[in-house]
Amino acid sequence: MDIKAYIESGILELYVAGVLSEKENKEVYELMLQHSEILQEVLDIESSIVKLTASVSQKTSGVDTFQAIKNQLGFNDNDTKVISIAQPKSNWLTYTGWAASIVLAAGLLWTLNKNNTLKSDIQVAETQQELLETQIENSKSSLEEANTLITVLRDDNITKIPLAGQGNFASTYAKVYWDKTSQRIFLDAQGLPEPPEGKVYQVWSLKLSPLTPTSLGTIDSFTTDANKIFEIENANESEAFGITLEPAGGSETPTMEQLYTLGVVSVS
Known part of the structure; x- marks a missing residue:
């Protein structure tokens, strides 16, 4: 602006x-x-x-x-x-x-x-x-x-999943802190650029075999949020997390050509 x-x-x-x-x-x-x-x-x-x-x-x-x-x-x-x-x-x-x-x-x-x-x-x-x-x-x-956030970061029961940049967006990154007990994640999206006008980031929970994406919602407040950390509900048995760039309002399925970051949950 x-x-x-x-x-x-x-x-x-x-x-x-x-x-x-x-x-x-x-x-x-x-x-x-x-x-x-x-x-x-x-x-x-x-x-x-x-x-x-x-x-x-x-x-x-x-x-x-x-x-x-x-x-x-x-x-x-x-x-x-x-x-x-x-x-x-x-x-x-x-x-x-x-x-x-x-x-x-x-x-x-x-x-x-x-x-x-x-x-x-x-x-x-x-x-x-x-x-x-x-x-x-x-x-x-x-x-x-x-x-x-301090409590989450210090909790040993929190699963930490780094999300690496993909394809043309290799320089981007994010991190997910998954609290399975409270069925929520904290997404640190500081490594993502500002979305273009008319676009919004959408977060996905993924099952890998077969590949099944479930939307966790769009980050509508990305531009106005100063610290770029977002709390999101997640009751899924997630095996991976991904972030795509979608049209405003989100999409029913992820646009793979606009997959910015992806991270697999490590098996404990």
Whole structure:
């Protein structure tokens, strides 16, 4: 993914403005969790809005504020001001009314700016809190996964099967840790490249005589998973394990031309 191009597309400004659809908001939020650059850009945009909102009330003070409010009230510096000598009290009251209107409008403008600033501060705080809570949950999950993997690696009853690269994919590799008691495997797929768009890795349990493949499922989260270790259920009497590259959604039978890795379970 081209992070720079995504940031420059302007979608993050629309996200902060709250004009995206629910689906688009969800996509941006997920990308914020995956890419620190996108998260930082969103926080920078929100911070800029807060500063801009605060500066408006400062920059529109004094003469500028007076002129801006006069314009809003429909007054023009070019208007001819006719002052009747016969009615000085009435004119004084008229200007007093104008002044009161200007003061009231200035007060409303200041209140509006303060309210917008407060809303922006709240939005920034809520976003930061949500992301922090997500990061904490992710950290807890990662710690639990790490403890599980350590237990598996240290267990002598776990069967370890290296999966070597095959044919045109000789440089690839993987490893299976098979816990027969709990009927699950842990697949270390760090040695596999990122699958092309529209493709997915599929894991197979194999019986060798005769050759009978049983699908253990596709690795749909391969691209987003950082450590490339996947827990997969396996209740089969497996004699070998293989990994093929298949169209998204998987295949009923393995595409042998796309067999990346294969490993035979050693006989105890």
